[in-house]
Amino acid sequence: MNNINSNIESPPEQREELLSALKARFEKNMNRHKGLEWAKVQAKLETNTEKLWSLNEMERTGGEPDVVGQDRTTGEYIFYDCSAESPKGRRSVCYDRKALESRKEHKPDNSAIDMAAAMGIEILTEEQYRELQKLGNFDTKTSSWVETPASIRKLGGALFCDRRYDTVFLYHNGAESYYTARGFRGSLRV
CATH class of the missing domain: 3.10.100 (Mannose-Binding Protein A; Chain A)
Structure with a gap:
């Protein structure tokens, strides 16, 4: 999906804050993504800044996004909103x-x-x-x-x-x- 705001790039400190929150959530909920490594997820995120922007929007609106799997064909990591209640x-x-x-x-x-x-x-x-x-x-x-x-x-x-x-x-x-x-x-x- 093309993000209409793909030209928007988060400031570096905001990206670091988001990556830190995502890493903490990833490590706290290993049952959601057995066999996946955070370092590989982070490397993929750092090369896809428009996706980081979308993840930040998910986070900002209360979604608590987390990795729930990986597409074995494309290698893409799949994030879902994992907040306890609807964001x-x-x-x-x-x-x-x-x-x-x-x-x-x-x-x-x-x-x-x-x-x-x-x-x-x-x-x-x-x-x-x-x-x-x-x-x-x-x-x-x-x-x-x-x-x-x-x-x-x-x-x-x-x-x-x-x-x-x-x-x-x-x-x-x-x-x-x-x-x-x-x-x-x-x-x-x-």
């Missing part, structure tokens, strides 16, 4: 631009799809969301929009997930709806 800085958003524009009043400030695009990340799919849930208990008090199939979106709906009763649930809602406890989780490949 605080990305809640109270409807699903997409069309949903936002369809609201006559009480419009949210943004949509999940637009925010993700501006950050240079992608919203998790249902499959990715379920993969994340194998690494811990996420969204036990909140919920997160997930990528919605075009056939459902065409009819006005959108999908979201959460974890309740030790089970991951997939639900639907009108795409224009928004709630203080619903945000979205993103993924980034580096």
